[in-house]
Amino acid sequence: MGEPILEFYGLRKEFGGVVAVDRLDFVVDRDTVTSVIGPNGAGKTTIFNMVTGFLPPTSGRIVFKNRDINACKQHVIASLGICRTFQSVQIFSEMTVIENVMVGRHLRSKTGLILSCILPPVMRPEEKKIREDARHWLRFVGLDASADILAGSLPLGNQRMLEIARALATEPKLLLLDEPASGLNTRETIAMGELIGNIRALGVTVVLVEHDMELVMGISDHVAVLNFGMLIAEGTPAQIQENPDVITAYLGE
Amino acid sequence: MQGKDYIGFSVFVIFMLALPHWISNDYYLGVLVFTAFNCMACVGLCLLMGYAGQISLGHGAFVAIGAYAAGILTTHLGWSPWLAMGAGVLAAVFIALVIGVPSLRLKGHYLAMATLGFASIVHIVSVAAIDITNGPAGIIDIPRIKLFGFALDSDIRYYYFVWIIFAVGLFFAINLVKSRVGRGLRAIHGSEDAASAVGVNITRYKIQIFILSAVYAAVSGSLYAYYVNYIDPGPFDIMYSVLLVTMVAVGGLHSLWGAVAGGILLSLLPELLSMAADTFAGVGIAYKPDYDTIVYGGILLFIMLFMPEGLFGGISTLGSLVFKAIARMAGRRYPSG
Numbered sequence: 001m002g003e004p005i006l007e008f009y010g011l012r013k014e015f016g017g018v019v020a021v022d023r024l025d026f027v028v029d030r031d032t033v034t035s036v037i038g039p040n041g042a043g044k045t046t047i048f049n050m051v052t053g054f055l056p057p058t059s060g061r062i063v064f065k066n067r068d069i070n071a072c073k074q075h076v077i078a079s080l081g082i083c084r085t086f087q088s089v090q091i092f093s094e095m096t097v098i099e100n101v102m103v104g105r106h107l108r109s110k111t112g113l114i115l116s117c118i119l120p121p122v123m124r125p126e127e128k129k130i131r132e133d134a135r136h137w138l139r140f141v142g143l144d145a146s147a148d149i150l151a152g153s154l155p156l157g158n159q160r161m162l163e164i165a166r167a168l169a170t171e172p173k174l175l176l177l178d179e180p181a182s183g184l185n186t187r188e189t190i191a192m193g194e195l196i197g198n199i200r201a202l203g204v205t206v207v208l209v210e211h212d213m214e215l216v217m218g219i220s221d222h223v224a225v226l227n228f229g230m231l232i233a234e235g236t237p238a239q240i241q242e243n244p245d246v247i248t249a250y251l252g253e
Numbered sequence: 254m255q256g257k258d259y260i261g262f263s264v265f266v267i268f269m270l271a272l273p274h275w276i277s278n279d280y281y282l283g284v285l286v287f288t289a290f291n292c293m294a295c296v297g298l299c300l301l302m303g304y305a306g307q308i309s310l311g312h313g314a315f316v317a318i319g320a321y322a323a324g325i326l327t328t329h330l331g332w333s334p335w336l337a338m339g340a341g342v343l344a345a346v347f348i349a350l351v352i353g354v355p356s357l358r359l360k361g362h363y364l365a366m367a368t369l370g371f372a373s374i375v376h377i378v379s380v381a382a383i384d385i386t387n388g389p390a391g392i393i394d395i396p397r398i399k400l401f402g403f404a405l406d407s408d409i410r411y412y413y414f415v416w417i418i419f420a421v422g423l424f425f426a427i428n429l430v431k432s433r434v435g436r437g438l439r440a441i442h443g444s445e446d447a448a449s450a451v452g453v454n455i456t457r458y459k460i461q462i463f464i465l466s467a468v469y470a471a472v473s474g475s476l477y478a479y480y481v482n483y484i485d486p487g488p489f490d491i492m493y494s495v496l497l498v499t500m501v502a503v504g505g506l507h508s509l510w511g512a513v514a515g516g517i518l519l520s521l522l523p524e525l526l527s528m529a530a531d532t533f534a535g536v537g538i539a540y541k542p543d544y545d546t547i548v549y550g551g552i553l554l555f556i557m558l559f560m561p562e563g564l565f566g567g568i569s570t571l572g573s574l575v576f577k578a579i580a581r582m583a584g585r586r587y588p589s590g
Binding site: 053054074075079084086091093095099103105106107109110112118119120121124126127166169 | 428
């Protein structure tokens with residue numbers, strides 16, 4: 001504990017005249033589960049988008065494992081060991097469940113265009129390895145029974161699990177989960193909490209944006225609260241629950 | 254599941270190689286040779302449209318580059334046909350890089366615009382650069398290609414030659430779709446955001462596939478030049494590029510088999526229509542080949558309205574609907590649980 005993996009220094013993002021994130025100084029420690037909470041429009045997803053290269057910050061620095069990652073493209077960020085999921089589930093719905101996870105092995109395999117053309121898949125040992133690895137991650141999230149059905153036909157809860165399996169298949173050091181429990185029922189939310197605990201046990205640092213307070217308080221080591229793009233509080237779940245600023249932000253004056 | 258395409262591929266190749274047993278007429282063999290040229294270009298275009306999600310409205314220009322490279326280098330410079338074909342492919346790769354790198358870096362359909370402009374440039378050059386292309390008069394006396402010293406000088410020989418080359422091209426395309434790269438491409442099609450988030454380099458793949466599709470088109474063009482032994486700018490106008498897009502769209506964007514089916518169907522359609530015209534003439538209705546365009550347009554309209562997945566996708570959707578209806582009826586008769 002205590003060794004930083006992701007650091008923000010004076011991070012700021014403007015959209016036109018609107019400031020979505022402002023003066024954010026924050027550190028995520030390795031091997032922790034950190035939750036970012038705050039009302040809608042507080043800038044939580046914008047932070048994820050900046051970390052993963054989907055949006056460039058207006059100013060400030062993002063440092064991952066002592067490396068400045070401000071100007072990196074999405075696929076480079078992924079290759080550094082950061083992977084994310086999306087608030088509105090982004091699965092490849094026309095592909096099977098296992099194929100979705102196989103895409104996650106993209107960075108961990110290397111057959112190029114020409115070799116892919118010449119050799120059919122049965123003659124490529126790498127292909128078999130990709131499939132086995134994908135199956136391992138499906139088993140990890142408990143979806144191996146659905147491996148060969150189309151991903152689009154899974155219920156939402158399982159689609160979220162699949163998205164996480166696909167992200168884990170890249171073997172990230174840092175996993176960003178954007179509202180993993182949104183749209184899930186109570187039972188599925190509990191399963192999601194258990195899954196996040198298992199991911200942490202693998203030695204993956206998890207940062208999540210989430211509205212479900214029971215989930216957040218149950219699994220987080222550290223909680224950060226944003227309001228109007230600014231960090232208004234951070235601390236352990238217990239500290240946050242008693243913080244008067246947080247209560248004001250959530251409930252109004 | 255995995256092997257389905259390879260079984261289909263084997264059946265298809267055997268069928269095409271056996272077909273001349275039933276067709277001895279040189280004219281029809283010639284039609285089928287042209288069909289192979291179109292299918293070749295269609296498979297490349299299908300990789301681009303159906304898998305990389307980009308449209309090229311100038312693929313006919315890459316066919317023209319293959320054809321003109323073959324024509325110019327063999328007649329003016331006396332190169333061997335194989336070498337000239339290789340040069341045509343290299344030229345297509347180079348041009349695809351020049352067009353693709355800037356336009357595929359941007360999101361949106363900039364490639365369609367760039368290729369459209371490129372196609373009209375190629376057409377103008379082929380008409381106007383008389384010293385090189387001989388303008389509208391065209392290049393004559395293009396030599397026939399030889400395979401291991403064996404001249405492919407009859408329709409039947411050329412038929413086997415082009416369909417085998419097409420089979421190799423299709424085989425490569427199927428392998429590609431089933432590979433790590435193909436999965437990356439399908440992922441891009443499903444969600445660009447998610448694909449890039451797991452590390453797929455979207456821009457690079459789009460450029461690679463565009464280049465590959467240009468190679469298919471250039472090979473098709475060279476084979477065309479060696480078959481007809483004469484090229485002029487006529488067949489390579491913008492409408493040819495549009496026809497190629499139509500073939501892929503009619504067959505079904507997201508399936509290589511759809512592209513093959515579309516290529517075959519629209520290549521044979523003029524023949525079918527002229528046969529139909531003969532029949533109609535018997536009952537006193539005059540059908541002119543000029544009406545072909547209307548029929549093409551009608552087909553495209555019908556497909557886009559009622560089968561947006563293309564003929565191939567449409568038929569399988571129809572099949573599964575029928576299957577479900579039967580299952581439902583069976584379920585009603587024998588309620589489960």
